[in-house]
Amino acid sequence: MGRHREFDPDEALQIALQVFRRRGYEGTSISDLTEAMGITRPSLYAAFGNKEDLFRRTLDLYEHQHLCFAREALQAQTARDAVERLLRGYVEVLTDPMSPPGCLGVNGAVACSEANEAIREELIARRMVNENNLLDRLERARSDGDFPGDEVPADWARYVVSVGLGMAVRAASGASREELHRVVDVAMRAWPTAIR
Amino acid sequence: MGRHREFDPDEALQIALQVFRRRGYEGTSISDLTEAMGITRPSLYAAFGNKEDLFRRTLDLYEHQHLCFAREALQAQTARDAVERLLRGYVEVLTDPMSPPGCLGVNGAVACSEANEAIREELIARRMVNENNLLDRLERARSDGDFPGDEVPADWARYVVSVGLGMAVRAASGASREELHRVVDVAMRAWPTAIR
DNA sequence: TGCTTAATGTACCGATAGGTATAATAAGCT
DNA sequence: AGCTTATTATACCTATCGGTACATTAAGCA
Incomplete structure (x- = not known):
């Protein structure tokens, strides 16, 4: 029920991984992430919590994938x-x-x-x-x-x-x-x- | 001629080195530096140029000293x-x-x-x-x-x-x-x- | 067709970033 | 003393930081 998500969280996480990997944790801003992912700030926070949570998710993905x-x-x-x-x-x-x-x-x-x-x-x-x-x-x-x-x-x-x-x-x-x-x-x- | 500097630039540079070394370049703010050095922002800029100049000076000091x-x-x-x-x-x-x-x-x-x-x-x-x-x-x-x-x-x-x-x-x-x-x-x- | 629910877009929050304008202050020089 | 010069202290600039309030939109369910 409710409106459907217009982006694929897995794809978005892949992009976040690329961005964090290039810029590091502190060197990456939320704006860097939302621009690269093609989503808005509230969408990012709704889907992934905060910056730290998102980074941990990308760490998990990185370990499992690379x-x-x-x-x-x-x-x-x-x-x-x-x-x-x-x-x-x-x-x-x-x-x-x-x-x-x-x-x-x-x-x-x-x-x-x-x-x-x-x-x-x-x-x-x-x-x-x-x-x-x-x-x-x-x-x-x-x-x-x-x-x-x-x-x-x-x-x-x-x-x-x-x-x-x-x-x-x-x-x-x-x-x-x-x-x-x-x-x-x-x-x-x-x-x-x-x-x- | 003119007012005398009230701090020792060499001492201040030593402190800047410690701060940069602990926090990294991007992780160090101008406020971090001025607080640790005990000088004001304009004094820092007058004596060392900008943040990048100051960092290069600390790099020189680091190489010569350590x-x-x-x-x-x-x-x-x-x-x-x-x-x-x-x-x-x-x-x-x-x-x-x-x-x-x-x-x-x-x-x-x-x-x-x-x-x-x-x-x-x-x-x-x-x-x-x-x-x-x-x-x-x-x-x-x-x-x-x-x-x-x-x-x-x-x-x-x-x-x-x-x-x-x-x-x-x-x-x-x-x-x-x-x-x-x-x-x-x-x-x-x-x-x-x-x-x- | 409403009603509910969740995702969206916009616009904003206070805090802090690097950097500076300006006026007060303290020194040397004549 | 008075002028010049360089350093101070205060207060401010714009831009951006991580994070959010709020109204709008789009979906499923009755």
């Missing part, structure tokens, strides 16, 4: 292969020609003033989930004998995520896909072998 | 040592207990809306200068036989800077100095040996 490769990557046969797939998959996302370069999560969190500390903490927490997933995989690998027993998995998970974050910054600055794959090439040279 | 270790680091005996000093020195800056965590350059550049693209490009250019200094050092090392001839220095310079950027993001998210040094530990494991 970061989903990580689950599969972690299921690779070896820990080394899992990590390389993780990094290379992330490079593809960061330099997807159909989207603004860089990572929604990283672009949003870095230069977030304390006025929006809730968002900052949310992004840090989500990043930590990914790091912990990788950590679990490395610990499993160590039990399997696939990862040296004298290495500290947490140190490696932290390293891998750090390399990813660095590439995200570079991507946002216009780095090419090839450049970032060469970063992965070098980063993987650190990988430990059982024989030392 | 990033100056890089020059010395690059003069180390071996390329490997130079790179390790570079990364460890950067960790110290990122987690300096006397300053807000993270890097002024990184925090400012990542989520900068295109309204301030001039600043974004300035920061990217300054970062590129540092990467090129490292690149020059690695190429010199290769001439000296201190770096394998079959390695591509540009790939390694890019890798090292990327690790630095990743650590900068982590630092801004609250990473400890110890955590970041462990990232350097792992990152240096990639370093190439002449015998392969």
